[in-house]
Amino acid sequence: MEDRHLAISIVIIAMISLTKGVVADSEFLIEEDLDSPETIWGSEGVGSNWIVLPENNSTVLGTFELNDSVDLYAIEISSSNWTTIRFSVSGSDSVSISIQRLNQSTWSIEEYANEDIGEISLNQGFHAIRLERLGSYEEEVDYRFIIRNMGNFDDSGEFVNLAWMFAPFYVFAGLFLILPMLVVIWWNRGNILTSTFRSRELEESEMQVLSLLKERFSADRRNVDFEEINEALTTLGRDSWNAISEEFGKPEIRHFTENIDISLWRVNGGSGSFLIGIKTARSKWEMAAIRINTPLGEPIKIDSVIPEMMFQDDEIYLGNLEEKTITFVRLEVFGKAPEAEIHVSGIVDGSPIAAIPAKTISMEEE
Numbered sequence: 001m002e003d004r005h006l007a008i009s010i011v012i013i014a015m016i017s018l019t020k021g022v023v024a025d026s027e028f029l030i031e032e033d034l035d036s037p038e039t040i041w042g043s044e045g046v047g048s049n050w051i052v053l054p055e056n057n058s059t060v061l062g063t064f065e066l067n068d069s070v071d072l073y074a075i076e077i078s079s080s081n082w083t084t085i086r087f088s089v090s091g092s093d094s095v096s097i098s099i100q101r102l103n104q105s106t107w108s109i110e111e112y113a114n115e116d117i118g119e120i121s122l123n124q125g126f127h128a129i130r131l132e133r134l135g136s137y138e139e140e141v142d143y144r145f146i147i148r149n150m151g152n153f154d155d156s157g158e159f160v161n162l163a164w165m166f167a168p169f170y171v172f173a174g175l176f177l178i179l180p181m182l183v184v185i186w187w188n189r190g191n192i193l194t195s196t197f198r199s200r201e202l203e204e205s206e207m208q209v210l211s212l213l214k215e216r217f218s219a220d221r222r223n224v225d226f227e228e229i230n231e232a233l234t235t236l237g238r239d240s241w242n243a244i245s246e247e248f249g250k251p252e253i254r255h256f257t258e259n260i261d262i263s264l265w266r267v268n269g270g271s272g273s274f275l276i277g278i279k280t281a282r283s284k285w286e287m288a289a290i291r292i293n294t295p296l297g298e299p300i301k302i303d304s305v306i307p308e309m310m311f312q313d314d315e316i317y318l319g320n321l322e323e324k325t326i327t328f329v330r331l332e333v334f335g336k337a338p339e340a341e342i343h344v345s346g347i348v349d350g351s352p353i354a355a356i357p358a359k360t361i362s363m364e365e366e
Contacts, residue, residue: 028054032062036071036131040100040107040296046126050074053129055083057148064095064133064141073129075099075147077122084150086119087129093352094135095143100128100295109295114356119150130295134345134354255357259283259348262355272303272333272363277326278318278344285321285353288346292333295360300335321346337363 036051046052053060053075062071077083089097100112104125113120133141251263261279276290292314294300302311309329310317321327333340340361345354 028056028058030058030060032060032071035065035068036062036073038070038072039298040072040102040128041074042107046074052076052126053147055079055085055149057146059144059146062131062143062145064131064143066140067137069133069137071131073131075122075127075129077124077127079152080124081152082121082123083152084119084121086148086150087115087145088118089115089131089143089145094133094141096132096134096354096356097145098130098132098295100130102127112295114358116356117358121153132293134343135352253342253357253359253361255355255359257355259353260285260344260355262342262344262357264342264357264361267330272335274331274333274361276329276331276342278321278329279326280321280323282323283348284323285318285346285348288318288321288344290316290318290329290331291343291345292331292361293341293343294335294337294339295341296337296339298335298337300333300337300340300363303332303334306330318346333363335363339363 030051030053032051034049037049041047041050051060051073053073055075055077060073064071075085085099087097087099089095096115098112098114099120099122100109101120101122102108102125103110104123111120129145129147131143131145249265252266253262253264255262259281261277261281263277265275265277267273267275278288278290292300292302301313302316305311305316307329309319311331314333316329316331318327318329340363341356342361343354343356345352347353
């Protein structure tokens with residue numbers, strides 16, 4: 001009788017292992033039993049409260065509870081060579097994913113990739129996988145993400161540049177493609193010269209507005225005329241922003257897709273004072289919002305917004321952005337995070353969309 005009970009116990013344990021562990025020889029199914037941590041581990045390293053994913057092919061099932069916005073997982077790379085990991089998230093349009101390559105001594109982020117890139121190379125040790133909820137916090141959100149091991153490579157190898165072999169083709173293709181454009185330019189030379197003259201007049205007007213804004217941004221906050229800044233930002237939004245780089249310099253962050261163009265400039269020389277420009281394309285953005293987020297999970301909050309808009313904690317509510325329009329927002333943030341990300345989200349053609357530039361914002365003084 002005891003042998004029979006022992007055999008039944010072994011069968012039950014084996015069934016549980018198949019459910020939570022190996023689904024096939026090359027893939028693992030892992031479920032989130034407890035709420036995953038929201039911040040990276042410290043000097044003590046990966047503890048028992050962390051879900052550690054293997055470098056093998058894995059599928060992970062998780063849930064964002066109410067008021068839960070971030071889940072972090074650890075992934076362990078055992079190979080001494082670099083390993084390429086491909087990843088994606090599915091099952092919900094309200095969840096984003098990124099993998100962070102960590103320094104194995106300080107646990108600081110050395111590189112990270114989001115779902116737009118979908119692939120990252122990791123060295124031996126522990127690294128972090130970050131899942132973040134996008135949008136409403138009023139209901140639970142289930143998510144499912146997949147990790148694929150694309151193999152190892154030796155990063156110390158030497159590469160030979162063979163681009164010179166294609167030089168003749170590049171020259172021929174360039175001449176072949178540029179000739180029709182030169183013909184069109186010659187036919188329309190009169191219109192082009194007239195348009196250039198009008199563009200110069202427009203840029204001179206923009207430069208005056210930008211000079212005014214730059215002067216107001218650098219002034220003492222107690223003496224700032226906010227109505228004057230609001231009017232200047234609105235006027236600037238109706239025109240082009242080609243002249244901004246001449247006054248404020250190259251954007252610290254630039255992100256553009258077929259739906260939106262986002263630029264961010266640091267103003268007033270401060271660590272948390274920024275000017276954000278958003279240019280929509282052929283589609284209207286409904287319920288648009290800007291969120292300032294930190295990859296490491298430290299709290300960060302918005303202190304003020306110009307023009308006046310609704311904001312709370314780390315999010316600004318823009319409302320509806322009409323197609324082919326430009327919106328400028330000046331904001332100040334504070335917090336202890338060394339760097340932050342900017343997210344612009346909204347509903348486009350009935351579907352929720354989030355635009356997330358790959359580059360982070362340094363919160364330290366320039």
